[in-house]
Amino acid sequence: MAAKRHNRDDVVRGAFAVLDESGIEAVTLRGVAKRMGLHQNSVTFQVTSKAFLFELMAEVILGELSLDDLPEKPPERIAEVSKRLRLAMLSHRDGGRVIGGTDTADANALAYADVTISAFLEAGVSAVIATRASVALHCLIIGLVEEEQAERPNPRRHHISPDDYPGLAHIGGLLDEDSYTERAAFGIEALINQALLTAEVR
Known part of the structure; x- marks a missing residue:
């Protein structure tokens, strides 16, 4: 029987298998090839480089973001x-x-960005603010997700002295x-509200 010929989609699926099993550091062309039982x-040949492989993986994740049945009101959308x-x-x-x-x-990616920017414009903010707020939201979400997914084998166990750090001691744990x-949710709402304030003063 002839060996199965693998295409680009197969390689991307193999990369996600490595990602979900071992994390992003393990996603290399060599690691994916080993996982698939192929030569590097x-x-x-299918993905050219590690950077392009990550772009393809990002496209898949963004493709899992449904843009159906969105709220009618721009801020809620x-x-x-x-x-x-x-969640994606x-x-x-x-x-x-x-x-x-990735970039x-x-x-x-374009469909997701267009929905967000179009909603800001529909809400009455300027093109500059629509762009700025959309990018800020994107970066906020990425940063929070990275922090949430980060592995922390040694959680914080520091005693916070109220004499040295009164603010931190006040909020406790x-x-x-x-x-x-x-x-x-807090960050998303804060950014949207700030952008909408600019529409009110125009």
């Missing part, structure tokens, strides 16, 4: 798309780092107890 040259982006990243190990380390401009879901 076969993987390189922006918030919902942002929350869906976060969280569905893969180190998904935040995959998206954060893809495929149809999935909230730094550890506050969920990333709540942090994301």
